[in-house]
Amino acid sequence: MRQLANFFIMQCIIAYRSKTALFWSFLYPLAMLVLMLSVFGDAKGAGVTGDDPRLMTVTGVFVITIMSGGIFALTTVLAADFQSGVYKRLKVTDLNRFHVTIGLMLRQLIIIVLGIMLVTAGAAVLFSVYPNGNFFSVLLLIFIGSVLFSSVGIIIANLCSRPQTAIAIANAIFLIMIFLSGSTFPKTFFPDWLAVISQTLPASYLFDLIESQLFYGESLLENSQDFLVLSAMCLIAFGISVKTFKWE
Amino acid sequence: MSIISISGLVKRYGKIPALKGISFDVRHGEIFALLGPNGSGKTTTLEILMGLRSFNEGEIRYFDAAGQQKVGLKIGPVFQTPVYYDNLTVRELIKYYSQFYDTPSNHVDKYFDLVNLLDKLDCQYKDLSGGQKQQLSILLSLVNDPDILFFDEPSNALDPQIRLKIWDIIRTLKSEGKTIIFTTHYIEEAEALADRVSILSKGEILVTDNPENIIKLYNDSFKVEFTLEQPVDVESFEQFGVVGMSFFDGVYSFSVDSINGRLMQIVKDMSEKLSISKITIGKSSLEDVFVRLTGEKAAS
Numbered sequence: 001m002r003q004l005a006n007f008f009i010m011q012c013i014i015a016y017r018s019k020t021a022l023f024w025s026f027l028y029p030l031a032m033l034v035l036m037l038s039v040f041g042d043a044k045g046a047g048v049t050g051d052d053p054r055l056m057t058v059t060g061v062f063v064i065t066i067m068s069g070g071i072f073a074l075t076t077v078l079a080a081d082f083q084s085g086v087y088k089r090l091k092v093t094d095l096n097r098f099h100v101t102i103g104l105m106l107r108q109l110i111i112i113v114l115g116i117m118l119v120t121a122g123a124a125v126l127f128s129v130y131p132n133g134n135f136f137s138v139l140l141l142i143f144i145g146s147v148l149f150s151s152v153g154i155i156i157a158n159l160c161s162r163p164q165t166a167i168a169i170a171n172a173i174f175l176i177m178i179f180l181s182g183s184t185f186p187k188t189f190f191p192d193w194l195a196v197i198s199q200t201l202p203a204s205y206l207f208d209l210i211e212s213q214l215f216y217g218e219s220l221l222e223n224s225q226d227f228l229v230l231s232a233m234c235l236i237a238f239g240i241s242v243k244t245f246k247w248e
Numbered sequence: 249m250s251i252i253s254i255s256g257l258v259k260r261y262g263k264i265p266a267l268k269g270i271s272f273d274v275r276h277g278e279i280f281a282l283l284g285p286n287g288s289g290k291t292t293t294l295e296i297l298m299g300l301r302s303f304n305e306g307e308i309r310y311f312d313a314a315g316q317q318k319v320g321l322k323i324g325p326v327f328q329t330p331v332y333y334d335n336l337t338v339r340e341l342i343k344y345y346s347q348f349y350d351t352p353s354n355h356v357d358k359y360f361d362l363v364n365l366l367d368k369l370d371c372q373y374k375d376l377s378g379g380q381k382q383q384l385s386i387l388l389s390l391v392n393d394p395d396i397l398f399f400d401e402p403s404n405a406l407d408p409q410i411r412l413k414i415w416d417i418i419r420t421l422k423s424e425g426k427t428i429i430f431t432t433h434y435i436e437e438a439e440a441l442a443d444r445v446s447i448l449s450k451g452e453i454l455v456t457d458n459p460e461n462i463i464k465l466y467n468d469s470f471k472v473e474f475t476l477e478q479p480v481d482v483e484s485f486e487q488f489g490v491v492g493m494s495f496f497d498g499v500y501s502f503s504v505d506s507i508n509g510r511l512m513q514i515v516k517d518m519s520e521k522l523s524i525s526k527i528t529i530g531k532s533s534l535e536d537v538f539v540r541l542t543g544e545k546a547a548s
């Protein structure tokens with residue numbers, strides 16, 4: 001516990017001092033929010049049973065924030081640190097793979113939650129958009145999503161031997177997920193075959209579940225099946241990320 | 249009494265053998281050098297001993313001071329390349345790395361006087377000089393009060409003054425009872441620092457002994473060095489009865505067992521036929537043995 005806590009705090013200091021980490025975690029989501037709400041902001045009244053349709057856009061930005069904070073931030077930093085031998089040095093301490101993976105994920109969780117708070121505040125202050133939903137349910141979804149995508153980020157870094165490859169793969173996965181999850185375009189535009197693919201992606205489950213909160217104001221219980229699938233994906237990804245952690 | 253005993257260690261990267269069955273023992277409390285040119289397998293050996301790389305054949309055994317076999321040792325590593333987070337300060341690195349062990353400790357305090365880092369405590373790692381980084385690496389290798397220290401080229405690329413400082417630190421650590429294995433391709437470093445040396449070349453150990461014995465055993469002789477105004481082929485010295493002439497960096501050299509009449513005759517014959525500009529006769533050093541054994545000139 002002491003080792004995990006110290007590793008986590010050290011990681012927080014490192015992230016706090018890293019300009020790129022701060023950009024991707026905070027400025028980028030906020031910029032996406034402003035951009036997307038400016039583009040899609042006029043679609044008022046299109047909502048079916050839900051509330052303000054701009055909340056779908058906010059949902060998309062939530063998912064983008066979680067994915068960039070999970071996949072991107074971890075893949076780039078980890079791949080570079082594997083290459084330079086930082087983790088080789090840590091391996092000869094008594095830290096184990098749980099300390100390291102959980103420490104990194106906790107740090108990303110904090111960053112993602114802060115990023116989402118910023119996005120929420122931005123939406124309210126700049127666009128007067130106020131989300132529905134249960135605070136704790138949303139928080140739970142953010143937690144699961146951020147552990148899931150942090151795991152994906154760690155797995156990518158583990159499986160690639162060169163940082164360039166890792167970053168290219170992270171990019172590809174990130175782009176595919178944000179387009180196909182409905183985070184940027186409504187899924188209603190998709191042809192059937194694409195909709196089928198889309199429905200298998202973890203990001204789709206996350207998007208749908210957060211949307212059910214922010215937009216429709218439903219309870220998690222009403223979406224328990226999706227919730228279970230997302231949780232299972234999260235557990236599996238976490239397991240793989242720990243199992244494949246390779247230190248260099 | 250050994251602390252580590254290695255026998256028949258083989259390591260292949262794919263099909264390429266990097267270590268071809270090396271064996272040596274390191275004793276408690278000694279400074280042990282692995283001396284070898286680039287690519288000879290020094291880092292590979294060290295990282296296998298630290299448990300960071302797998303190996304294909306052979307056996308490694310660890311022992312405590314009483315000679316009882318142990319599963320592993322507490323180790324203190326210094327890697328060949330920088331391996332610390334760039335944007336943490338010296339103080340933070342010491343603080344956190346001390347906490348990453350099962351039994352937290354403040355052993356660093358004991359060693360802090362060894363290094364010149366007092367005015368750099370709040371400096372970030374990336375802003376340290378090469379010498380300061382290396383001293384910090386050594387300090388950080390001590391946080392867990394290790395049984396054995398593994399230093400991979402600890403003085404590489406440092407200026408002579410800092411190198412002497414690093415040597416000082418290593419000697420002090422030995423006097424405090426630490427066992428140290430270090431690698432180097434600087435012959436004078438091995439000669440000056442090590443109690444015992446293994447000369448490693450292309451994945452094989454050529455000899456393991458103390459530096460004096462190696463010199464005596466392999467080259468209990470003298471070395472003649474000279475330069476020529478007009479360079480000639482090394483084979484052409486056979487006409488003077490000299491075999492094994494080597495030529496490097498503009499200097500010809502060969503070894504002789506003793507300084508005698510025959511040598512004087514050779515020198516006389518050569519100076520009549522060739523324009524020798526400078527000639528010296530001296531006692532062989534570890535470097536000569538190294539060059540002879542590895543067939544390569546090492547950096548010095």
Ligand SMILES: Nc1ncnc2c1ncn2[C@@H]1O[C@H](COP(=O)(O)OP(=O)(O)OP(=O)(O)O)[C@@H](O)[C@H]1O
Pocket residue numbers: 261266284285286287288289290291292293328433
């Ligand atoms: N990860 C690796 N994959 C493939 N080959 C490797 C790897 N690491 C080392 N080698 C090869 O094994 C041999 C020994 O390398 P090693 O790094 O142990 O040498 P070294 O003595 O430490 O050299 P240097 O003085 O340059 O540090 C070299 O031929 C090197 O190319």
Ligand SMILES: [Mg+2]
Pocket residue numbers: 290291292328400
């Ligand atoms: Mg090396």
